[in-house]
Amino acid sequence: MNLNQIYTDRFQKLNQQQQEAVTTIYGPVMVVAGPGSGKTELLSMRVANILKETDLDASNILCLTFTDAACKNMQQRLSKIIGIDAFRVGIFTFHSFAQYVLNNYQDYFYDYVDKQLACDIRKFEVLSKNLNQLALDRNLRVLDLNGNFVFFNDIQRIITCLKKANIDSVNLSETILALREDFSQINQIVNAFFEANGSIRSLKALPQLQALLTDLQDLDSEVAQFLALELKNALNLCESENSTKYFTAFKNKFFAKDKDTKFVCKDSLKLDNLEDLAQVYQQYVEFFRQNGFRDFDDLILDLIDKIKRHPVLKANLQEIFQFILVDEFQDTSDAQMQLIKLLSNSSLPDFIPNLLVVGDDDQSIYKFQGANIKNILEFLSTYSTTKTIVLEKNYRSTQSIVDLFSHVIKSSDLRLESFYPQIQKSLQAANSTLQPGDxxxxxxxxxxxxxxxxxxxxxxxxxxxxxxxxxxxxxxxxxxxxxxxxxxxxxIPVSYQSSLDVFEQEVIVLVVKISKLLYHLSRPTLKRVYELLPEILGHPAFNIPTQQLWEFSREVFAKRSRWEKHMDLKKFPDVAYYMHFFKELSNVSQALPYRSVFDYIIGSKTFEERQNLFDTLVLKSPIKEYFLSQEDLESYQSLEALKSFIEAIEAYYATDNFDCLQALNYFEIYENSRLKLNFQFAIxxxxxxxxxxxxxxxxxxxxxxxxxxxxxxxxxxxxxxxxxxxxxxxxxxxxxxxxxxxxxxxxxxxxxxxxxxxxxxxxxxxxxxxxxxxxxxxxxxxxxxxxxxxxxxxxxxxxxxxxNPESVKDENFDKNAFLRPIVDNFAVSISAILSFIDIVNSTPTEFLNSYMLRYPRSTSKQASYGNAMHAALNHLSKSLKTSQKPLTLEDLIKFYGSQLAKAPLSTLEYNQYLQKGSSNLTNYYNWHAQDFSQYDLAEYNMSSSNLYIEGFKISGSLDRVVFDFDKKRISVIDYKTGKPFDAFDKGSLSSKLKSFKYKLQLTFYKYLLQNHPNYKKKYQFDSAYLHFLDAETKEQSILEYQPSDRDMEFLLQIISAVLKKIKNLDFPDVSAYEKTYYGMREFIEDLITEKI
The missing domain is CATH 3.40.50.300 (P-loop containing nucleotide triphosphate hydrolases)
Structure with a gap:
């Protein structure tokens, strides 16, 4: 069946209101969609109809929703109607849309791109420091019995609200100053009223209340008008209900007595605290700005700011996205509503936006995230020509169920029909196939x-x-x-997803104790050693017989010795073995980054201790074997906890080059905070x-x-x-x-x-x-x-x-069921594909561990060097955008050093790579700095470009994209460290392996640029270049490659074969293949032909 027939058949199945929403493609439209009314089908069909009725490309349509799952659902449904074009429609969450704009319009976001997302611990630390800088007698410094700031959570919440509303500390201070004058006038009126009238207990006092209302209405301030409106509503209820209780409720809500027992506005009593908050807020934001941090919400706020200040950016976005659809509109926050209005409003005369929003005021349940029914009301007032369509047919439930939830919702006073009586929702069950149930x-x-x-x-x-x-x-x-x-x-088999605290997981408790032990073993803090050692060695992971542990302890005590000094391998083999392990690891940990120490702690790495001329003792932690070796629920939970643990510390320090003392500092901050480091885990x-x-x-x-x-x-x-x-x-x-x-x-x-x-x-x-x-x-x-x-x-x-007093464990853990949602959200990158097929340096199982399960792994020193070199050249490109002049060589090398300092390198390794990188950057700068352009795209992230292959989203980044605007051609440059070569497919087997992978990589980049919605119609792909950063001559530093159609076909065959394996959760054993270039080619051939 062709796509036109599919569309026609599905359109005919829509009811009249759905068809109206699908065909009314021009102008503002609001669809009020009750539960089960088919809004997802409506949205998909509307997109299909826009493409059917206009000459636009699918990339000219923007669909905004709230979750990645909703995006995927819409895309899958749409693909059944319009085919491959579904993957070109701009279907985003609000945040991923902001990321898309940032990636594609880097010139406007140079001050944002390199900022680090601040973790909760960082926010806690900065805010605590700011509060401690207040005078001792200020309310915001008050501590509770546990030594925590009483107002801490409130301050954090308010700062989030202020940032979402785009209000800075200066705006806040000015508002407070104005409020002091406003409240001074209001409080005089209010206190005089209550002194003259006392408590209002009878409707006979209505004239006096009307006089109070008039006095408030006569004041020219926003707060006075707000109070007047609230009072007016209360008085109307008093009259209609013949009761003064509504005025009493108004009084209790807005007024209180001050220290002089005078009636004043409650909000006026907050102003001193709010002044201090403004100071704390200013210091908080300033710290983030100076130290390169940002909040999660900052990206949308920054996008709003850039669109407001740059008409060209706004015009470009409006030119691209000529039709906008917003799902779950009732869940939008103020900032998201502001973004929608910016994208759909224009100063052009007679401009009418092609904007459809779908929502249900009765399902607005995210008030705590800033969502509010007022956005629905504002939409109707902002776009006066809005066509409103109400979907009243429910295709999900039986009529008895519909009647019940319709009865329940009538208990709500805050409904759309209360403000717009013409909008009535009378839901009726319309699925005739449903049988009456319970x-x-x-x-x-x-x-x-x-x-x-x-x-x-x-x-x-x-x-x-x-x-x-x-x-x-x-x-x-x-x-x-x-x-x-x-x-x-x-x-009973159950599916349940919840948040677990990383630091409450057994494996993390043990890792933290060992980390502390290693630190104290190398210092004269023996008390902590004595406290930690018995707890650690007594853990079942170490499998030490209780009798041996007890006898060891008694002998140490009898000899007045110390646990860490008593290491007789013959008499106490298990205890002594781990005493050797801890002692040796403590010694080396002083010179290693914690990331490397962590690998030893969990047992990913081993080291040897020389016993004598002939014997060597291999030392290894039992943690990995104990916690991660089984394919059960507990192993995967421990793995997730370990990943979240190490990633959290790296996020805090914005580097993976932190030592043991810094790790302990992080643990202490966490323990002193009231925060939970949560990770999501499902059973x-x-x-x-x-x-x-x-x-x-x-x-x-x-x-x-x-x-x-x-x-x-x-x-x-x-x-x-x-x-x-x-x-x-x-x-x-x-x-x-x-x-x-x-x-x-x-x-x-x-x-x-x-x-x-x-x-x-x-x-x-x-x-x-x-x-x-x-x-x-x-x-x-x-x-x-x-x-x-x-x-x-x-x-x-x-x-x-x-x-069985403890929590029940899931004995029927389904490994495939655990992996399925991970696979469903897997994003394809060329590095992932290469990891799967490169059986010389990896295996499909290692791909599973690295790219799916995300096993914690430290960065090698070679990779750290490469990352720092890439970062330096990326900085060179971005600095050219901001200043329109090249970065000096001195500044480039300085920046390289700062990036290298973040890597997990020893001092010796750092100095070696600093010298090597400085020399190589000098050469590269002298050879190629003049080739950089402010129009180049640096570190171009593809994850927000809405590209899909075989149903999987594409991720990854391109080092540098170069434009030839005259010839309308586009090229890509990929930076490589390591030994250069002058031709592909030549040299040793290792060189052939490397060049083969490079060719696949460059071909993949061609595929991305040829299919990118921003470039596929405007530019023709020119060439792909490898830039070897360790080259000794300029001639060696560049190798050009032009992927052929055969290369593209071969690449897509590989990707298709690998993705099929991933979809089927099939990660084959490759031990039968030679770990050589030819063995890898044989494996690839078997993958494509499905022999394996």
Whole structure:
């Protein structure tokens, strides 16, 4: 079936409202899409129709959404409608779009590109230092009983809000100064009112309240007008409800008594603290600026700033992206909304943006991230010609389920139809293939009964459908962790993803203790050695018999000796062996970067100790063998923890060249903070029963949904514990969740169900106190059922908990299921492809470890040298963009030295490579500096260019892209360290291997540039060049290569064969092949012909 027929067939299946949204391609359009109303199909079909009705390229369409999974889902669906063009459509998250602009318009972002993303520990350290610089009597310096800053979390939250709103410390200080004058006037009026009228207990005081309202309205300040509006709303309710309680609520919310017992605005009491916060904020941002750090949110904010200040950039983006689609519009933050408006607004007369947004105000559940229904309202007011389309047909759920969640959402006061009565949502089930299922409300006697009720429900529905179609939804992870352990203990397969703290993992606790031991062994801090050694050697990883450990300890004590001095290998072989290991490693660790020491600690490296003239003792840590050798859940969890651990320290120091003392400093900062270093870890697979929070379930659907612990206490509104907030009228902070937020969240949970929906709760809590069912379920029409487990089951449960008090382990770990989501998100790079096929220096298994599982590995000294050389030449290119003149040789070498200093090199190695690199850079600079252009693209990152191959996204970067604007040709330059050669496919076998890989690499770069949406129509590929940075002559330094069509065909055959293996989770054993160039070619041939 051709693509036109596919489009026609799918279009005919759309309902009238969906078809209208698909065909109305010009002008602003808002689609209000209830749950299960087919919005993803609508978006895909609209893109297809734009391409059908216009002469535009697929790359001229921009689709923005919120998660990588949503991007992939849209792309896959679109590919079934329009084929390969789906991979050319600009489908991005907001952040990846900002990254795309940065990569493609480097001239505007020269001050951002090289900034390092600040980790949470760095932010904690800087903010703590800033707070300590305040005067001792300032409130923001107050500490709690544990020595932590009382206002720390509030300050961090407020700084994030200010940055998202693009408000700097100067703006904040000016605002506070103006507020002092404004509040002075308001407080006089307010205090005079309460002194004259006292407490308002009767509607007879309405004239006085109206007078207060008039006085506030007469003041010319934003805060006075805000209070006046709030008071007006309260007075209207007082009159309509014949009660003064609404004014009392207004008074309690906005006013309080000061130290002189006068009534004043609550927000006026915050100004001193906010002045101090402005000072802290200024120092915080200044530190980041001076030291080259940035926040995650800074990229979007910087993009907004650049578009505002550079009309040419804005015009270029609008020229490229002539149609814009935004999914999940209700989840947009203020900054994201600002970006949408910048991309879709123009100063041209009669300009109307081709902009479609799809959202549902009833599913706005991300207020804590800055999302707000006000963006929907603002859209309608900003674009007055907006065509509004409401999707009312639900294709997911049965009518009874639709009726239930429609009843629930009516409890919310903050809905779009409250502001625009013409927008009415009356959802109707429209999937005639669905059979009526269960609708149940089960009241368990107690929490234990609720768990057993859940178990019986899952067993029942598992007889009707796959486990994967059963979802248990809860309000938070504390319930889900309990549920997962309980279900696993009863042999129910579960899939659950949660955050784990790196420093709470057993393997990390042990690594940190050993790191501390190595440091203290080389220093006169024996007390710490005595504390650490027994804890370490007693760990099961070291497998030391308890009797040997005890006898060793007793003998050391009897001889008044020291553990680290007593190393008799014959009498105490196991203890002494590891004492030798720790002592030797402690000695060498003083001269090595911690990254190398870490490899010894976990057992990735071994070293030898000479015993005598003939004997050598091989020393190795048991950690890798103990924690990582099994293909089970615990091994992969330990691996993830080790990766996150070492990456976090490297992120903190912005280098992998830090020593043991610096690592210990990081541990101390972490221990003193209240932070968690979390990593995501999942158990189970897609074929298991799905456990998730209501937030996590958004956008998903299941045959059966069980909503657990549906009590007022669990799902109710949280208490706002913020001690410091910004003035309310500024509207810069997300407000705490209220009843409307609770209703929307429960609405999202209920609307995930297709056939069966069960709501459970326990009538008594663990303390035998009454639990209340969620208030809006009382009038739902559901008949409740009682559930209680019997005495026999309770006894069995108690016995099981006593016999196995620790968390249940997953005995049925599915390795392929663990790898599947990793493979699904794998990004293709040429280095990954080469790692798979280069059986001389790697193997498919090592590819798996390095590129999929990301085993921690230190950087070799040769690689560190190469990285520093690349960084220096990248800096040479970028400095030319910013200053329009070449960097001096002296500055280039200085920068090279600074990059080399970040590498994990010893002092001797650093000096050697500093001399070598300086000499080679001098030669290269003298030969080629004049060839650099400000229009070159340096370190050009392809990951945001929206290129795909075989369904996998392409990543990697090109060292330098060079343009010939006159001839409309484009070339690529790749820098190489190491011995140069003057021709391909010549010389020794090792040279042939290297040149073969280089040819594949350069051919891959040609493929990227020929298919890049920005260049494929404007430029013809010219040549690829290797620049050898260690060359001794100018002639040796350049080798040109022009990939042929045969080269391209061969490369794509290799990539296709490798990606097929990766998709199938097939990482073949290559031990039968020779570890030579010819053995590798044989392996490649077998891959392509599928002989292996």
């Amino acid at each position: 609708m149940r409300l089960i009241e368990a006697k107690d929490p234990e009964s609720e768990l057993y009720c859940l178990l019986e429900l899952i067993k029942k529905y598992a007889k009707q459908e796959d486990y994967s179609q059963i979802a248990v939804l809860a309000r938070n992870h504390s319930d889900l962790r309990q549920i997962s352990e309980f279900l696993i203990s009863h042999n 189970g697979n897609a074929q298991s029963c799905q456990l998730m929070t209501a937030h996590g379930a958004k956008g998903l659907e299941f045959e059966t949904v069980i909503v657990f612990n549906s009590t007022q206490k669990r799902w109710g509104t949280a208490v706002n514990r913020a001690k410091l907030t910004l003035p309310k009228h500024l509207r810069l902070e997300p407000q705490p969740d209220d009843v409307d937020d609770l209703v929307r969240l429960f609405f999202v949970a209920l609307s995930r169900a297709k056939n069966n929906l069960v709501i459970t709760y326990a009538k008594k809590d663990l303390k035998n106190k009454d639990n209340l069912l969620l208030s809006f379920l009382h009038e739902s029409g559901l008949d409740s059922e009682d559930f209680e487990i019997g005495l026999k089951t309770r006894v069995h449960s108690l016995q099981a908990s006593l016999l």
